[in-house]
Amino acid sequence: MSHGAEDRLAVDAGLRARARRVIPGGLYGHQNVAPLPRGYPQFMSRGLGSHVWDVDGNEYIDLMCSYGPVLLGHRHPRVDAAAAAQAAAGDCQNGPSARIVELAEALTATVDHADWAIFSKNGTDATTQCVTIARAATGKRKILVAEGAYHGAAPWCTPGPAGVVAEDRAHLIQFRYNDLASVEAALDEAGDDVAGIVVSPIRHDVNRDLELPAPSFAAGVRAACDRAGAVLILDDVRCGLRLHHGSSWEPLEISPDLSAWSKAIANGYALGAVLGTSALADAARSIFTTGSFWFAAVSMAASLATLEVLAEEDTVGRTVKMGTMLRAGLADQASARGIGVSLSGPVQMPFLTFAGDDDFALANVFARRAILEGVYLHPRHNWFVSGAMDEADVDQVLRVTDGAFDDVARAAAGR
Amino acid sequence: MSHGAEDRLAVDAGLRARARRVIPGGLYGHQNVAPLPRGYPQFMSRGLGSHVWDVDGNEYIDLMCSYGPVLLGHRHPRVDAAAAAQAAAGDCQNGPSARIVELAEALTATVDHADWAIFSKNGTDATTQCVTIARAATGKRKILVAEGAYHGAAPWCTPGPAGVVAEDRAHLIQFRYNDLASVEAALDEAGDDVAGIVVSPIRHDVNRDLELPAPSFAAGVRAACDRAGAVLILDDVRCGLRLHHGSSWEPLEISPDLSAWSKAIANGYALGAVLGTSALADAARSIFTTGSFWFAAVSMAASLATLEVLAEEDTVGRTVKMGTMLRAGLADQASARGIGVSLSGPVQMPFLTFAGDDDFALANVFARRAILEGVYLHPRHNWFVSGAMDEADVDQVLRVTDGAFDDVARAAAGR
Numbered sequence A, B: 001m002s003h004g005a006e007d008r009l010a011v012d013a014g015l016r017a018r019a020r021r022v023i024p025g026g027l028y029g030h031q032n033v034a035p036l037p038r039g040y041p042q043f044m045s046r047g048l049g050s051h052v053w054d055v056d057g058n059e060y061i062d063l064m065c066s067y068g069p070v071l072l073g074h075r076h077p078r079v080d081a082a083a084a085a086q087a088a089a090g091d092c093q094n095g096p097s098a099r100i101v102e103l104a105e106a107l108t109a110t111v112d113h114a115d116w117a118i119f120s121k122n123g124t125d126a127t128t129q130c131v132t133i134a135r136a137a138t139g140k141r142k143i144l145v146a147e148g149a150y151h152g153a154a155p156w157c158t159p160g161p162a163g164v165v166a167e168d169r170a171h172l173i174q175f176r177y178n179d180l181a182s183v184e185a186a187l188d189e190a191g192d193d194v195a196g197i198v199v200s201p202i203r204h205d206v207n208r209d210l211e212l213p214a215p216s217f218a219a220g221v222r223a224a225c226d227r228a229g230a231v232l233i234l235d236d237v238r239c240g241l242r243l244h245h246g247s248s249w250e251p252l253e254i255s256p257d258l259s260a261w262s263k264a265i266a267n268g269y270a271l272g273a274v275l276g277t278s279a280l281a282d283a284a285r286s287i288f289t290t291g292s293f294w295f296a297a298v299s300m301a302a303s304l305a306t307l308e309v310l311a312e313e314d315t316v317g318r319t320v321k322m323g324t325m326l327r328a329g330l331a332d333q334a335s336a337r338g339i340g341v342s343l344s345g346p347v348q349m350p351f352l353t354f355a356g357d358d359d360f361a362l363a364n365v366f367a368r369r370a371i372l373e374g375v376y377l378h379p380r381h382n383w384f385v386s387g388a389m390d391e392a393d394v395d396q397v398l399r400v401t402d403g404a405f406d407d408v409a410r411a412a413a414g415r
Helices: A004-022 A077-087 A099-110 A123-138 A180-190 A215-228 A278-286 A298-312 A315-336 A361-372 A391-413 B004-022 B077-087 B099-110 B123-138 B180-190 B215-228 B278-286 B298-312 B315-336 B361-372 B391-413
Strands: A044-048 A051-054 A059-062 A116-120 A142-146 A172-175 A194-199 A231-235 A258-261 A272-276 A341-344 A351-354 B044-048 B051-054 B059-062 B116-120 B142-146 B172-175 B194-199 B231-235 B258-261 B272-276 B341-344 B351-354
Touching (some): A059 A391, A077 A298, A077 B077, A099 A272, A099 A298, A099 B004, A116 A123, A123 A142, A123 A194, A123 A231, A123 A258, A123 A272, A123 A278, A142 A180, A180 A215, A194 A215, A215 A231, A298 A315, A315 A391, A351 A361, A361 A391, B059 B391, B077 B298, B099 B116, B099 B272, B099 B298, B116 B123, B116 B278, B123 B194, B123 B231, B123 B258, B123 B272, B172 B180, B180 B215, B215 B231, B298 B315, B315 B341, B361 B391
Parallel strands (some): A142 A194, A231 A258, B142 B172, B142 B194, B194 B231, B231 B258
Antiparallel strands (some): A051 A059, A116 A272, B044 B051, B051 B059, B116 B272
16 A cells, blocks of 8 residues: 555555554553654664664664753763663562662752652653642642643643543632633632642653743742742753753743652653652651552662763753754755744744644645655654754754755745 | 561661652552551562562561552563563654554454453543443443442542532442442433443452452343343453453353453563454544653553563462462461451462451451561452462461461450
């Protein structure tokens, strides 16, 4: 059933056919490529540094980093060695290993607002724990969340409505990101029943340009929480350790009370974490939250090694440098063709959209050319620059995007 | 601060002191040993087969199996080799590996009722997905659960009330395990709004004897679901693959519509799964549920190897044989001293309680002697027999429990 360029995905096609028989819809969740243009492989085989390979052996420069978990590059030797050494002793045991103490010490030393840490497996585990801790601490119920923000995929926060009941969101009140007046209005609505405000360090809603926080917004949310006696919860799951070697609002000098972490903190190993202030330690202790694999040692060993690398190498600086080169190159290429683009987000979490491209048709043209020529990026979700990406990678990405912009120009002209 | 026998836990004590500074209460969740008698190590170092070692180097025969995940024994060579081979290629990537298809095929071939599979990281992920799928499929809201049953630690199901709001459980209706009349009463209460019934294959509530399902109860719950148009959800997270090489109610010839799995399915690697019937595939496809690490390949490779071992070796038969020896030995030792005990549960998930021991004081005396003499069991939670346990292990356990029963006899006499 494959045609032309899709012969390159013959193994992938065979696996997709098998998958449709044993997995509903063939796949689920954020790694389902069904909404992506034709040409994306569904199944991946391996990764190394800044490069990844699909099951047909096609090689790509990776601009998705597994949707965020890979920060230092795929199969980072130091992280993988630490994980393998731990695996040779034990992973999931009758109790945690010493790694849990070392990691809690390392994270509280790295993140300014953090006096303690608890660990889990998913970002959703961590955001849900934050909400539960805020309610336990305050004895209040209302949680303020930004319209369109993604805080995980449990019934209280999943963007999909199927199977969710109204009560799952009974105590959520929405505000608009970067709009302090809307935060005040939400607080008014909550009255004396507000437990906390959940906010991402940047606005990274799917299908739209990323938006940095106005410093006055971050400061205003902090002040609003202080006035209302509410817990400020920073959802650092996607951004954590990519923007700053610490909590992502530290450069703004804004300290949350709780922060939720996952994705990059163990460079691809499954780990979630909540970090909090000493004022919330009793509340954290009071909730019952656990999981069969939450105390497993391998991902904690990987996280310790990741933090060590980040402390020794300026990964944020390096990804900013590569991200800046990439953004400048993309901007030049678009400008040279008179193509209107938006290049949003921190440069190491870049996102490209096209002016007037509400249905993402031009983004899909761009992404399709990129994937066919060996660059794995995404038309609707921000990208990620890993610490393994070098100038040669950026040059090669830009050679490919040069052609992709040509395709976009042709598609736009044909409209 | 350690005394006498606790000198053996000097490294552990040092780690506990450090942990109290950076982890609320020193630890959280089911692996917190604070409620256990003095003598239990909090921190573990390694495992091999049926034996585990704490951070002070003390060795134990393991009767907890990491609270369930370890089925074939710690660091099973074939499982670990499969995991390491996969890790050398890739784990968390931009898409799943071929392992997800192979594993969905293997599980649907192994479990009678299963036509499809989806994967996650926690047992709570799986039970929550089951509830969401049942609601999506039926358009109804009420979920029936057994009083005292444990189905995970999300706000809708956690046994701890802190931070939970009434709405989290707004549509839960309780019945009593093995009491069909209570199921009918719950269905009456739900009226025409029932989405599903969640039930464990055996009753394994904490702090009480385990209870096998009456075959008429299992059949009655199935019939009640059919009459009410409700989804029968079997929570096989704790029992799955320990009682039967397939769904745990297959020996009763009762098929659920959905089943939740985790713990033992990858012999200690972090994995959750929902298996379902083709009638529910569209509903499963309709919900949005995902996680950063849900598509990671290593735990799936480990699960495939686990299923291969289970298909080739009669692990259930072996653990039943060892569990039967253990139970007979414990019964003889108690009987010889005139100590009233209850030995409940399937023999490979054994549990021992003492008559009239409502505060678990005698259970604690028993457990303390066991842990000090190198047998890791639990005074309030069922134990687990792994496939790595042999007759020499059982003999050694019984030598230790012989002394533990002496201690119990003395403690009971002193009451």
